[in-house]
Amino acid sequence: MSAQAPEVLVASKVELRYGAAVAVKEVSLSVRRGEVVAVTGQSGSGKSSLLYCLAGVLPVSAGEVWFEGNVLGELDDEELSALRRERFGFVFQYGELLPELTVEENTALPLRLAGQRKGEALELAGQVLGRLGLDSVRDRRPSQVSGGQSQRVAVARALIHKPAVVFADEPTGSLDSANANTVLEEFLLLAKAQGTAVVLVTHDAAVAARADTRYVMADGTLTPEGDQ
Numbered sequence: 001m002s003a004q005a006p007e008v009l010v011a012s013k014v015e016l017r018y019g020a021a022v023a024v025k026e027v028s029l030s031v032r033r034g035e036v037v038a039v040t041g042q043s044g045s046g047k048s049s050l051l052y053c054l055a056g057v058l059p060v061s062a063g064e065v066w067f068e069g070n071v072l073g074e075l076d077d078e079e080l081s082a083l084r085r086e087r088f089g090f091v092f093q094y095g096e097l098l099p100e101l102t103v104e105e106n107t108a109l110p111l112r113l114a115g116q117r118k119g120e121a122l123e124l125a126g127q128v129l130g131r132l133g134l135d136s137v138r139d140r141r142p143s144q145v146s147g148g149q150s151q152r153v154a155v156a157r158a159l160i161h162k163p164a165v166v167f168a169d170e171p172t173g174s175l176d177s178a179n180a181n182t183v184l185e186e187f188l189l190l191a192k193a194q195g196t197a198v199v200l201v202t203h204d205a206a207v208a209a210r211a212d213t214r215y216v217m218a219d220g221t222l223t224p225e226g227d228q
């Protein structure tokens, strides 16, 4: 990744409190176009809380998150939803596919939500699924595919609309290590190919090792790896 790539997401002294408890403490971070950033740390250290702040899912208690020239906290609900839908992608531990839709329909969902016609959306979904080796399962429901296939579908859905940033919370945490490695590799290759930045939360050092930049979260504080 080029050091010259522009910043797409910048957090400045972000804090998140749940009542009196401070889960994220004065975290500053910048993510460049196409950069893969990993955040590791023990359970309860605040990784997921930080991810939700960066993605505009939870409002910050203090500080600011900047994305494409906007402060997330200054957008109204409609603007924020549109931004999350169109410019961000999400992958979670268990894929979180919609059970009543086929693999292909699940993948096409972000394009459909952005108003793209069904035929075009499904065609693009078919292409992405093909790149991830999922041609043979495109008409199946999520309950009829394996765990690894299901996570690949989640990856396809997160990337299909070419978002600026994908937020991934333990994206391979439900897979065995061989499967996790392959899915992660395909995920990061596809993201790189389209210039999508990835913010990856994981407790797994082997997963974090694939990132361009690594941070460690401890007790709500974020530190570049090696600086502890």
Ligand SMILES: Nc1ncnc2c1ncn2[C@@H]1O[C@H](COP(=O)(O)OP(=O)(O)OP(=O)(O)O)[C@@H](O)[C@H]1O
Pocket: 018, 021, 023, 041, 042, 043, 044, 045, 046, 047, 048, 049, 050, 203
């Ligand atoms: N909705 C909530 N209300 C109150 N406290 C919360 C809430 N969500 C998380 N916490 C607390 O905030 C702290 C950080 O939690 P968070 O889930 O961000 O950690 P994490 O590093 O992602 O953990 P894990 O690796 O186990 O998912 C923990 O002490 C947790 O108990």
